[in-house]
Amino acid sequence: MKYFEMDPSTDIAWCPGCGNFSIRKALIEVLQEMDLDPTQVVMASGIGQAAKMPQYINTNFFNGLHGRALPVAVAIKAANPDLTVIAEGGDGDMYGEGGNHFIHNVRRNPDIVHIVHDNMVYGLTKGQAAPTSPLEFKTPVQVNGVINDPINALPLAMTLGATFVARAFSGDTDGLKKILAAAFSHEGYALIDILHPCVSFNKVNTFKWFKEHSYPLEEDYDSSDFEAAMKKALDTEKFALGVIYQTKSKIPFNKRTWLYKQDATPIVKRKRDIATVNALFRANS
């Protein structure tokens, strides 16, 4: 049962007490409980503390450029739909630098799990504002406090047609695991925004603060009601935790393509016959 776990001697570069540790633990447990084969899973990540996650999980990964995990993840899934693909990174990586990819990949509805660590601050670059930092949040750069409104990725994704939108808290591992499991079983794009404390650079949105400003969704909550879900997603006074919205009404990206509608064989497993190319060439008479 230790397939996705790394050698225990692995040096993990996160600060002690970082929320990333519990996210890692939850993700590994879910992958193992789902009995996935690490050779058939790929993680694509960008740059940042959260984006180091693939370094600490024993599976395939492509750790690319800041902000660019989604294009890589979607291309991997398109080239080989047999793989289980995860895109993972932080709020700055996914909503800031990668904002355009976020917008347009929601529209594609690729069958990937998109995990965004949301600690409302930049960690790797040492404490500047994130796109999710609250107004008036002071940093060494925003010395008079943040003046730009924070991004709220959930309703944004919903207006773009996202088919699975969830919010989790790293302090609630059981809840997080349930959401992750639901995301992996969702066919289509699944966004999980995970609130978590940054012990080094965010003295405002602490573990205690998140605990006080979040609550699990009610037992009888109906995640298929778009309008009710939108209300929940827009409420930033207190963050609702759980699968806020899910619809199974949309076809995922690959299955929308003529190529995969005709034939489910991954393109990386198809062979090209030079005779067909020669015929195309000779037709130019």
Add this chain to the structure above:
Amino acid sequence: MKHELAIVLSGEAGQGLQTIEDFLVKAISKSYYVFSTHEVMSRVRGGNNTLEIRISNTPVAAYRSHIDFLYLLNNHSFYRIPKRVAEDSLIFGEPDFITQEERDHIVGTFVPFTLSDYAKKAGSILFGNTVLFGHIAGMLTLDQDYCHTLIRNRFSHKSDQVQDDNIEAFNIGYQLGVAYQSHHNLKTREDVPLLVLSGNEALGIGALGGGCNFLTSYPMSPGTGLLTYLAGKMNDFGVFVEQAEDEIAALNMNIGAWYAGARALTTTSGGGFALMEEAVSLSGITETPCVIHIAQRPGPGTGLPTRTAQEDLNLAIYAGHGEFPRFIYAPGHLKDAIELAQKAFYFADKYQVPAFLLSDQFLVDSKFQMAPFELDSKYLESFVIKSDKDYKRYALTEDSISPRGIPGHGEGLVKCDSDEHTEAGLITESFDVRIQMNEKRLSKQALLMADYQYPELIGPKSYKKLMVGWGSTYGVLKEYIDQYGDGETAYLYVKQPFPLHKDVKRYFDQADVIVNVENNATAQFSKILLLELGVAVTHNLLKYNGEPFSIEEIVAYMKEV
């Protein structure tokens, strides 16, 4: 009597010049050597666009300034052209297409040509282009039956009446054109049937012949043509085509697809490519191949969107932060466009580096002839291995190339990192490992030379003057040597401008005069020659107004050298 003709149609965007070009060049190619190029303004309707078709008794693949037969298609189609006509030029057009003032100053002969009346006679003013097709066909004595077939195929989705009317329009034009047969002495070609392709089509066929099965791009002229061509083939050839949200996404998707085992292509122009630079560097450090086609146009900034240039050689050579190997192919003719496109995929895969196809608007949009040949299936062979349990993506090997596994193929895990990494693909800050990995990557530059694409020497071996050019100047420089050569001038056609093989230097050793010809203002390639080979050119012939070189410009310049 003329042994060659340059026919120019001058009209505006939306008048169907593209359709008539397809018809004409195909039909003319049955009998003659032919080449066509068009220049268009950056607008969807209106303006002034021209199409040049050259027909010759010898192979031809270059722009000529002088016009023999000019067709004016509206009343604002002459003002940019007076310099291109001479006393022997015939200018056809409706009487009111030319002003009295223009008529007073005209050098050639104006021939009133009431195209719209002839079209109406056939049934509709809409048949004007078909009358024109007939006129040129009659002038060149083209095979009428073949032309009729082309017309029927073109209008096969329309009614029989429309087809018949178009045939009638063609026939009217043909009868009128016959009168001009005596204006030339063109001989019909007697060699093998030749194919007609644009540079775009050749690059696209080459890409398919190199195994391209993934294409992601953001539209930008003139790079879009290849995207459109391959998108049109996606269903038949199983190419996953996706229009990316921006150029940054395009190249990152390309690299992601290669990582997963696809052979991906991204096509763009200089401005779009500038946005991709960071991803080029990503390809470099992760040793994930990628193939990028840059169809150059004049910059900086938006520049001249629909015109041609060779201004982005330096951009391709130096793109991306850090130090890592790459190779750049610059095809100058159709056969190389096909074969170098195939090789770009194959050698990118073999050496795990970014590969560039550097073309330009002139090459991709012009139509050329070529003899058919069999594409080599070798370039479809993959270098991807099936990984074993202990697989390490960046294993240090004797030749610096780590066998490339892909996720899901074999028992191993494929870990790629844009941070400096260990053999297993994990982040490291060990200075020793950094040196090992950096040297491993950079040493591929020397390995690449084993597959260097050598230049071709055209002209006498005992040359004293050497002209040198890369990419699309091939047609005009070869024509210069073949038709105007003085017996002591040769032309070196460079098809891999970077990195240069040291053996290329020997071509320059015997030349007293070295003329570097480039479509840019700063002689970028001359500096690469100096830097890489220590070769100092003596002359630079540079053109940077957005047009390709004309044969006349080369002839005039070489007279002075």
